[in-house]
Amino acid sequence: MSIIKVENLVKIYNSGAVPVTAVDGINVEFEKGEFTSIVGPSGCGKTTFLNMLGGLDEPSKGRIVIDSIDISKLKSKQLIDFRLHNIGFVFQAFNLIPVLTVKENIEFIMQLQGISAEEREKRVDVLLEQVGLLDRKNDRPNKLSGGQQQRVAVARALAAKPKFILADEPTANLDSKSTENLLDIMLKLNKTEETTFIFATHDNRVMKKARRLLVLEDGKIIKDEK
Amino acid sequence: MLSRIAWKNIWRNKLRSGIIITSISLGLFGGVFAIAFMNGMANQMINDLINLELANIQLHNPQFLLNDETIYTIENPEKKIERIKKIEQVKSVSSRTVRMGMASSSSTGKGVRINGINPEIEKQTTELSDKIIEGSFLEDERKNQIVVGEKLVKELKLKLNSKVILTLQTIDNNITYAAFRITGIFKTQNTMFDESNVFVRDKELKEIVHLRENRTNEIVVALSDNDFTKQVKSKLINEFEKEIHNEKLIVRTWDEINPSVKMIQQMSLQFSFIFVIIILVALSFGITNTMLMVVMERVRELGMLMAVGMNKIKLAGMIFFETLYLSLTGAFAGMIISVGAISIAAKTGIDLSPIAEGFNAYGYSSIIYPEIDTAFYFYVMFFVVITAFLASVYPARKALKFNPAEAVRTEA
Known part of the structure; x- marks a missing residue:
């Protein structure tokens, strides 16, 4: 069952002297439980495409329908709320809040969603158990390694119970061991919880683990391998 | 949640927050x-005016x-004084005969207000007797004793036990003279009062x-507390309707x-x-600058918050709380x-003795x-909250203009 449907998506940047087409008429669908890597050379439009999927960037043309909602038609306020309840983000630079503990970083999203303290407490423990960091829940991010911080970021993305998780180069700042570890956790979550992951990556290790590979070039999908 | 994060955030850069908190506290x-x-000066002036010269009501x-x-x-006057004394808040009542005249020594003369008083009752009504030096x-x-101010004594080149001649008009407009001996010299903080008032x-x-015995020019009413002044005035108006x-x-x-004097107090207020508003406006620029630095240093983090679904009100609220805590911490320290x-x-x-001459001339x-x-x-705290709000507007606006997609990829 398709949870994301992308139709004729175009993104043109007009900021410079010459308009730049970053995404050029993408048509694609993502199904629940997919583990997809979007790959391609630098500047091929991976991040732009991912940003539009996440509602962070506005398409110039085309539409993105997530669970029957055309997010390109949502107003700014509605889009923020949509992101909060439907999309999980994992960033290259982890982007944890340094003044909060691991637990608070994960809890934070749930607090934005208005989830009760009791439920948050339970869910934080479950998520930290899943990413193998339950014993570090009261540590600040600066006490953790890069790999551990990215695992916290995954737990934070899952905290909102999103429909899918978008991860932009999640392993770019990690060593091989941490990357393996992170990918194993994500795969496990994908299998056991049916969490949908969509990555934009250069990393061969991620590509190898992916069950679907979308190859982008000049803003177009040139290959869609399952 | 937002306020907790905001509180933690202000201690991220302890030196910077410490500097702005110190500047707020010292400024305030x-x-x-x-x-x-200034308030102390104005109040002392009023207290001196009430306690030494006018009392509360005349x-x-x-x-x-x-x-x-x-x-x-x-x-x-005696009957009236008895009626006045019945008012609960009245501490003491005295009567004075007042005449303008000239106080002269062998060398010079000076125009003065001659106050005829009953010293025993006057002691209960004003504190002038405490100012005898x-x-x-x-x-x-x-007989014929006179109490004069130190300033007048110096001007007339006299001293204790010297003789002073008062020249004044009788009520039937004849000029008359009387010789008095200086038996007391007073000194208040108001040199103008000291040089223009004598007491007999x-x-x-x-x-x-x-002037007949059952007549007077001035009834002076001292109250147990100055706060009762308006209330007692109303009672007196009713009493002598x-x-x-x-x-x-x-x-x-x-x-x-x-x-x-009242105007000086009100102006002082x-x-x-x-004055406080000027200080806070000046401080608000420093606070805005600090918060702007905070926002520009945390572009990626703020971008992440926007990306994951923190709405604009909450984001602006977090920046406001941070500004508020920074300002209030400084304000509390200052208070x-x-x-x-x-x-x-x-x-x-x-x-302020070295410059007291100038102060005393104005009654300070x-x-x-x-x-x-x-x-x-509390007013200051209220103004600080307003200042914090205003100082947070520009940094918050700046943060709200970030594009989350770009902000999350910004180099730290």
Whole structure:
């Protein structure tokens, strides 16, 4: 069952002297439980495409329908709320809040969603158990390694119970061991919880683990391998 | 949640937050202390005016006020004084005969207000007797004693026990002279008062100006607390309704008699608020600058918050809370320093003797005891909250303009 449907998506940047087409008429669908890597050379439009999927960037043309909602038609306020309840983000630079503990970083999203303290407490423990960091829940991010911080970021993305998780180069700042570890956790979550992951990556290790590979070039999908 | 994060955030860069908190606290301390100083000066001036010169309320014949003519008197003052004394808040009541005249020595003369008083009752009504620096306050039995201010003594080149000649008009407009011996010299903080007022026994002055015993020019009412002034004035107006209606009597409070002092106090209060606002406006630029640095340093983090679904109100709220905590921490520190410093200075006083000559000429004391109303601290806090809000507007606006997609990829 398709949870994301992308139709004729175009993104043109007009900021410079010459308009730049970053995404050029993408048509694609993502199904629940997919583990997809979007790959391609630098500047091929991976991040732009991912940003539009996440509602962070506005398409110039085309539409993105997530669970029957055309997010390109949502107003700014509605889009923020949509992101909060439907999309999980994992960033290259982890982007944890340094003044909060691991637990608070994960809890934070749930607090934005208005989830009760009791439920948050339970869910934080479950998520930290899943990413193998339950014993570090009261540590600040600066006490953790890069790999551990990215695992916290995954737990934070899952905290909102999103429909899918978008991860932009999640392993770019990690060593091989941490990357393996992170990918194993994500795969496990994908299998056991049916969490949908969509990555934009250069990393061969991620590509190898992916069950679907979308190859982008000049803003177009040139290959869609399952 | 937002407030907790905001509180933690201000301690991320302890040095920077410490500098802005210190500048807020010192700025506010400077402002509050200066205001307490001015307030103390104004209040001392009022207290001196009430305690040494006017008391809280005075009653006159309205005609007397036009030209200080002794002939315009209050009839049967003793009976009126008895009625006034029945009012609960009244501490003491005295009557004075007042005549303008000339005090002369062998070398020079000076125009003065001659106050005929009953020294025993005057002691209960004003504190002038406490300001005697030489001699006594009309205490011995000798006739024709006079108490004069130190400033007048110097101007007339006289000293204690010197003879002074008073030249004045009787109520039937004849010029008369009387010789008095200086048996007391007083010194208040108001040199103008000291050089223009002399005090003699009421009975002797009445004899000199041919004023009948059952007449007086001024009834002076001292209250147990100045806060009762308006209330007692109303009671007096009711009590002497008939006399007031017939224009035989007028009741005036100290601030109606000397409105300039009241005006100084009010101006001081208004200036205090303007002063605090100026300080806070200046500080707000520093706070805005700090918050702008904070926002620009956290572009990626703020981008992440926007990306994951923190709405604009919450994001702006977090920046506002951060600004508020930064400002309030500085303000609390400033208030604590102010309370401590003002409490100490209120006990020890600030001695301005080196420049006291100029101060005394305007009726100010040379030792200032700063004081400030507790409510003022709350007003300051209120202004600080407003300042924090205004100082947070620009940084918050800046943050809200971030594009989350770009912000999350910004280099830290």
